[in-house]
Amino acid sequence: MKVFFLSDLHLDNGTSVAALRFGRFLASEPQRGDILLLGGDIFDLLVGNKRVFRSRFAPVLKAITEAGARGVQVHYLEGNHDFHFAGMFRGQSNVQIHTADFSIPERAIWVSHGDLIDPDDTGYRFLRFVTKNAPFRAFVWSMPEALVDFIGSRSSGASRKYTTGRVENEGTERLRRIYLEFARAKVKDGYRHVLVGHSHLRDQIAIDGGEYVNLGFSADKLNVAVLDEGAAAFRIREIS
Ligand SMILES: [Mn+2]
Numbered sequence: 001m002k003v004f005f006l007s008d009l010h011l012d013n014g015t016s017v018a019a020l021r022f023g024r025f026l027a028s029e030p031q032r033g034d035i036l037l038l039g040g041d042i043f044d045l046l047v048g049n050k051r052v053f054r055s056r057f058a059p060v061l062k063a064i065t066e067a068g069a070r071g072v073q074v075h076y077l078e079g080n081h082d083f084h085f086a087g088m089f090r091g092q093s094n095v096q097i098h099t100a101d102f103s104i105p106e107r108a109i110w111v112s113h114g115d116l117i118d119p120d121d122t123g124y125r126f127l128r129f130v131t132k133n134a135p136f137r138a139f140v141w142s143m144p145e146a147l148v149d150f151i152g153s154r155s156s157g158a159s160r161k162y163t164t165g166r167v168e169n170e171g172t173e174r175l176r177r178i179y180l181e182f183a184r185a186k187v188k189d190g191y192r193h194v195l196v197g198h199s200h201l202r203d204q205i206a207i208d209g210g211e212y213v214n215l216g217f218s219a220d221k222l223n224v225a226v227l228d229e230g231a232a233a234f235r236i237r238e239i240s
Contacts, residue, residue, distance in 0.1 A: 025224065
């Protein structure tokens with residue numbers, strides 16, 4: 001039984017090169033009994049169970065659903081670009097939506113989107129406080145489709161410019177360090193594989209007794225981390 005991990009694809013529609021690659025991967029690789037971990041920000045904007053998003057991302061949502069239907073255990077953790085969408089997968093018992101960090105105890109895996117690791121990101125913390133709750137979900141539900149899309153794409157575009165245009169500097173070193181510290185603490189708690197996204201800083205670092213994995217952001221070339229049966233560490237490769 002294999003475990004697959006992907007995050008931060010930031011798909012902006014259902015028919016882009018990246019979306020088609022992801023769809024082909026979902027249709028062919030994870031088999032019945034395998035675990036598929038989606039670590040958040042799979043979509044660049046998917047907030048609320050709105051028709052505009054169901055239709056924009058239809059091929060990808062269908063591929064996720066079909067993977068679950070053939071017996072793949074799908075765990076999808078909300079990111080800061082994709083949340084309040086659990087309704088899209090209602091009734092699909094093999095597709096579990098997580099609104100907070102979670103673990104796969106039998107493989108000693110911890111999965112975190114990573115958006116709460118940096119204690120100094122106070123602006124984002126406030127935004128999260130305002131948006132990630134039931135009243136805001138109800139508010140999105142009541143809003144016209146086009147308005148959610150308009151406001152969302154403006155804020156998601158602004159945040160993406162920040163994250164993809166990031167250059168290596170002292171700030172990134174600081175982020176790397178605190179993400180790694182986060183992973184070390186989880187390994188101390190007994191997890192062997194700490195899978196994190198959000199920072200867009202790709203890393204795979206061995207920690208005494210475990211590892212920290214972050215796939216970064218790869219635009220059209222999607223990365224997947226795979227844990228084979230009995231393997232000690234994930235291996236990262238590109239999806240072609
Ligand atoms: Mn993120």
